[in-house]
Amino acid sequence: MVMEPILEVRDLHTSFLTSNGEVQAVRGVSFDVEKGKTLGIVGESGSGKSVTSLSILQLLGVTGKVTAGSIRLGGEELTTKSRKEMRAIRGERIAMIFQDPMTSLNPLIPLGDQVGEMLWEHHRKMSKEERREKVLELFRMVRIPEPEKRMKSYPHEFSGGMRQRVMIAMALACRPDLLIADEPTTALDVSIQDQILKLMRSLQKEMGMSIMFITHDLGVVAELCDRVAVMYGGLIMEEADIIDIFQRPMHPYTLGLMASIPDMNQDKGKLLQPIPGSPPDMIHPPKGCPFAPRCPYAMRICTEEMPPCVATGETRRSMCWLLDPEAPAEGNPLKQRKEGIA
Amino acid sequence: MTRFLVKRIGMMIVTLFLIALLTFVLMHAVPGGPFTSDKQVSKAVMDALNEKYKLNDPLWKQFLDYMRGLVRFDLGPSFKYQGKTVNDFISNGLPYSAKLGAITLVFVLCASIPMGIISALRNGKWQDMLVMALATVGVTIPSFVIATGLIYFFSFKLGWTPVYGVDKWQGYILPVIAMGGYSVSFLARLMRSSLLDVMGQDYIRTARAKGISETRVILKHALRNALIPVITVLGPTVANLLTGSFVIEKIFAIPGMGGYFVNSVTQRDYTTIMGMTVFYAAFLIAMVFIVDLFYCLIDPRIKYD
Numbered sequence: 001m002v003m004e005p006i007l008e009v010r011d012l013h014t015s016f017l018t019s020n021g022e023v024q025a026v027r028g029v030s031f032d033v034e035k036g037k038t039l040g041i042v043g044e045s046g047s048g049k050s051v052t053s054l055s056i057l058q059l060l061g062v063t064g065k066v067t068a069g070s071i072r073l074g075g076e077e078l079t080t081k082s083r084k085e086m087r088a089i090r091g092e093r094i095a096m097i098f099q100d101p102m103t104s105l106n107p108l109i110p111l112g113d114q115v116g117e118m119l120w121e122h123h124r125k126m127s128k129e130e131r132r133e134k135v136l137e138l139f140r141m142v143r144i145p146e147p148e149k150r151m152k153s154y155p156h157e158f159s160g161g162m163r164q165r166v167m168i169a170m171a172l173a174c175r176p177d178l179l180i181a182d183e184p185t186t187a188l189d190v191s192i193q194d195q196i197l198k199l200m201r202s203l204q205k206e207m208g209m210s211i212m213f214i215t216h217d218l219g220v221v222a223e224l225c226d227r228v229a230v231m232y233g234g235l236i237m238e239e240a241d242i243i244d245i246f247q248r249p250m251h252p253y254t255l256g257l258m259a260s261i262p263d264m265n266q267d268k269g270k271l272l273q274p275i276p277g278s279p280p281d282m283i284h285p286p287k288g289c290p291f292a293p294r295c296p297y298a299m300r301i302c303t304e305e306m307p308p309c310v311a312t313g314e315t316r317r318s319m320c321w322l323l324d325p326e327a328p329a330e331g332n333p334l335k336q337r338k339e340g341i342a
Numbered sequence: 343m344t345r346f347l348v349k350r351i352g353m354m355i356v357t358l359f360l361i362a363l364l365t366f367v368l369m370h371a372v373p374g375g376p377f378t379s380d381k382q383v384s385k386a387v388m389d390a391l392n393e394k395y396k397l398n399d400p401l402w403k404q405f406l407d408y409m410r411g412l413v414r415f416d417l418g419p420s421f422k423y424q425g426k427t428v429n430d431f432i433s434n435g436l437p438y439s440a441k442l443g444a445i446t447l448v449f450v451l452c453a454s455i456p457m458g459i460i461s462a463l464r465n466g467k468w469q470d471m472l473v474m475a476l477a478t479v480g481v482t483i484p485s486f487v488i489a490t491g492l493i494y495f496f497s498f499k500l501g502w503t504p505v506y507g508v509d510k511w512q513g514y515i516l517p518v519i520a521m522g523g524y525s526v527s528f529l530a531r532l533m534r535s536s537l538l539d540v541m542g543q544d545y546i547r548t549a550r551a552k553g554i555s556e557t558r559v560i561l562k563h564a565l566r567n568a569l570i571p572v573i574t575v576l577g578p579t580v581a582n583l584l585t586g587s588f589v590i591e592k593i594f595a596i597p598g599m600g601g602y603f604v605n606s607v608t609q610r611d612y613t614t615i616m617g618m619t620v621f622y623a624a625f626l627i628a629m630v631f632i633v634d635l636f637y638c639l640i641d642p643r644i645k646y647d
Contacts, residue, residue, distance in 0.1 A: 059550055090553035098551075103544040106641060108566050124531045154642040170552070180370075 003034035004212045007056070007179050010068035014048075014055045021283040025051040027234035030138025033093065033178060038204065038211040040242075042218060042257065046279045048234040049214045055182045056212075057094060058086050074177065092122040095171035099183040101163035105155040110167050112151030115139070118173040138169040142199060158243035161192035168199065175207055181216045197224055218261050222246060228255050232233070234278050236309075240316035250318040250334055252295045297322055297333060346646035350634075354627050357470040361623045362412065362616065366405050369615055376421040376610045395421055408616060417617035422609050428617030430603040439586030445514055446583045454526045455572070458533020458568035462568075463560070465538060473530060480527025481594040489520035489593045506595040517594045525579050525646050529572060561602070570641060577633035582628040 014026040015318055019020050026048040033039045043047045055066050056078065071078040072307055080088070085240040090096075095118075098104045106114060116135045119126055126134070131153075139147035140253070142165040155163055164184060185193040186266060201224060213225055221228055222242065230253060240253040256275040279295035280286055286293070291300035301319060307321045321327055322334045329335045377383065377391050392398050396407065411418050417428035463471040480488075495514060497505040504513045540546065541564055549563045550556075587599030599618065606614030637644045 057551060059547060087553040087555065088550055090554060096551045098544060098548060100544060104548045106549065106563050106567070108544040108641060109563075110642075117549075117554065120550050121552055156643045167548075170548075 004035055006035045006074055006200045007033040007212070008070075008072040009052070009056070010070045010171055011070075012052065012055060012071065013067045013134060014060065014064060016060075016064045017053075018063065018283075020324075022185050023282045024285055025064075025234055026055065026269050026280055027285065027289075029231070029234070029236050031229050031239060032237060033210045033212050034226075035210055036204070036208050037226040038213055038224055040221040040228045041212065042216065042228055043212045044216055044220055044279060046282070047231040048282075049231045050182050051183055052231070053096065053212060053214055057084075057090055057096060057271035058178065059090075059096075062066045067323045086124075090226045091118050091171075091176070092174045092177055094180060095174070095176040096180040096182065097164070097171045100187045101160050101167055101184075102187065104167060105163055107155050110152050110154060111158070112139070115166065115173055118170050122174045124153070130190060134173070135169075136172055139166075141172070141203070142166070142169045145168070159192075160188050162196060164192075164196055166201070168196075168203070172203060172207065176209060178210045179204075180213060183216070184213075185220060186215070186217070193220070200224065209279045219258055221235070230257070233285060234282060235293065235319065237320070237339070238318040239317070240313070240318075244316055246314065250312045250316065251320050252297050252333065253291045255333060256294075289319070297331070301329070343646060350631065354631060357373070357627055358620065358624055360408075362409065363405070363622050365616055366401075366408065368561040369610075369612060370401060372610075374610060375628050376612055378610070387640045391516060398601065408613075412620065417620070418613035420611055422606075422611040422614070426610045428614050431614060432617065432621055435586070435597065435599035435602050438596050439532055439585050439591070439600065442508070442517055442521070442591075442596060442598065443584035446518045446525075447580060449518050450522045450525045450579070452584070453522070454529035455533050455569075457526070458572075459532040459537060459560075459565075461530065461534040462537035462541065464568035466525065473534070477530045481531070483523075486521060486589050486593060487589065488523050488592060489516065492516045492609075493593075506593075508596055513594070517590050517596065520593075521583065521590045525583065529575070529579070532567065533572055539562060540564045540568040542618065543567070566640060570637075573633060573636060573640065577630040578626060581622075581629040584626055585622050587603065605608050 009032070009131070010030045012026055013024070013294075014031045016023040016025055027136070029048070029052055032043075032307075033107050042054065043049045051060070051064070052091060054060050054064070056071055058066070058078070060066070066079055073089065078086070082122070094148055095098055103334065105111065112132075112135050116131050119131050119134055122172060127138075131277075132267075135151060136147050137331050139151060144150050144165055150158075158166065167184070175239055185196050188196060197220065200211065205207075211224075225242050227239070227241055228245050229236045230245075231237065231249065232253050238245070238249070240250070244252065246258075250274065253275075259273040260275060262272055275294055280290045280293070286303065288301070288303040289295070289298075292298045295302065302321050305321075307319050307324075309317055309319045310323050312318045313321065320334065322332050327335065351555040367492045375392075375397065376395075389398075394405060408418065408420040415429075417432070420428060420431070435530075457473045457477070461470045464470045480590060493505055493516060496503045502512070503515050503573070504510060507513050508517070541560075546559060546563055549559045554562075586596075586598040586600045587606050590596070591600040602614060603622075605611070606618060638646060
């Protein structure tokens with residue numbers, strides 16, 4: 001079965017102009033989000049994952065700019081759209097929820113009105129009464145207790161989890177084709193995180209929308225996503241189906257990420273393995289693989305030349321010199337694994 | 343709410359009492375008195391004067407007598423001007439000061455808030471630079487220098503406005519600009535930084551992600567939030583402007599309250615010093631109180647109970 005992608009991103013480049021120079025936050029990223037599916041974008045802070053999502057909606061602010069590439073929504077090119085055309089897409093066809101529900105809602109406007117504004121913008125013909133009914137329905141949909149009363153509440157009267165529910169209600173008000181969720185559970189307690197993820201999953205089933213889920217938490221990815229793209233230094237290092245990536249990571253960075261997740265069954269004496277070092281300076285990005293300085297398997301070529309992106313299976317690809325036919329097999333985690341399993 | 347009001351008004355009265363007490367003590371701590379002068383007055387006359395105005399009473403008794411008058415809004419007779427009371431001074435001076443102040447206040451609000459908004463929205467562009475340059479001039483140059491400059495150009499060189507007096511409406515133009523200059527600059531700066539701060543907030547990004555127009559983002563989501571710090575400083579600013587500026591009133595020969603206040607201090611006119619200070623303090627406290635009530639309306643996070 002061939003899946004039809006709702007969102008196709010090709011060779012996306014995004015930069016920010018700062019007083020120190022051009023920060024090349026995203027340096028040629030390509031991926032698809034398929035209809036009704038969830039793509040997880042994983043990476044540490046500064047890997048370019050949030051910038052990728054803001055580029056899609058053109059919410060980069062005055063200093064940010066998409067410098068090259070193409071973003072197509074249902075076959076329609078977004079990068080050439082005017083501001084006004086883009087506004088019709090935001091909220092209506094692509095909606096977004098953000099990391100911090102404590103600061104993402106306007107403190108001076110009742111929550112019902114903030115959700116209602118989404119409907120007001122995209123469905124001007126809707127009467128005030130209809131809109132109220134619809135907001136009420138949305139509040140019920142995201143399981144906010146006493147919605148009639150809660151509609152009139154202000155953000156400070158809600159807990160973090162409840163506010164994130166309001167954000168979800170707002171995002172889903174116009175039944176968008178694509179929901180971009182930028183670390184929506186990072187600022188929440190673990191128990192609340194789980195509730196929000198379950199809610200998102202059930203709403204996705206109900207409405208059939210696609211989700212682009214940005215996170216640094218591989219555990220969350222395992223729970224929610226169909227496919228994963230691992231980002232580092234403004235590039236997608238590896239992209240694969242969820243099962244494949246957990247069974248057989250094909251990039252040293254993915255390996256590193258997996259080794260740094262705590263495991264319930266693991267020997268208590270065994271320490272978690274953090275990835276040493278810090279992400280590259282994106283004003284002067286390295287000409288080779290951005291992960292090379294932190295990679296335990298780095299070879300000479302890694303710092304000198306950008307690795308090619310190679311298919312490592314029918315539905316997966318990875319960007320690493322270790323996968324090159326000429327790379328030594330000895331001490332090579334990717335080749336050993338490949339041969340071990342094959 | 344009722345509990346808040348009772349508590350708050352109680353605190354206002356205590357504050358006012360302390361201000362009155364402090365002024366009274368300081369005033370009497372300075373050597374000399376209202377009847378000390380260059381001309382030698384005979385001891386008998388001096389004693390009679392002191393007796394008449396009860397200056398021979400112990401200080402605590404004088405203070406109690408004063409407070410007794412104050413609670414009946416009687417600020418007492420002037421020690422210097424026969425037959426005049428401090429209430430007369432205030433009722434003569436206040437209308438002039440308040441009218442000038444009210445016009446200045448309107449000017450300040452109409453100028454500073456749009457200036458701050460334009461400056462923030464055109465951050466780093468020439469509009470911003472121009473507004474900020476003007477604001478720096480307004481904050482740094484004293485009002486009497488601005489007033490003198492304005493008179494030189496507009497009254498003396500161009501002849502567009504009267505040099506002094508407020509008999510004609512044109513007479514208000516220069517004093518309003520000179521008096522409001524500082525507040526305009528200060529509030530424009532505050533408005534600018536506050537709006538810039540708000541525009542960088544997450545909820546503005548949320549609003550933009552909804553697809554609403556930038557105009558609506560600013561009007562509906564940013565401005566109300568950005569006005570909160572401006573309203574905070576508005577209380578003292580309003581009190582300041584409405585009670586007048588001695589310097590400006592002097593330069594433009596406007597018979598407001600400021601003249602009476604300064605004269606009373608140089609002449610050691612005890613009751614007038616007390617009366618003016620207490621009146622000004624009461625006005626300031628009331629304005630701050632009103633601003634606090636306004637907060638409630640604009641910011642739902644603030645609840646008084």
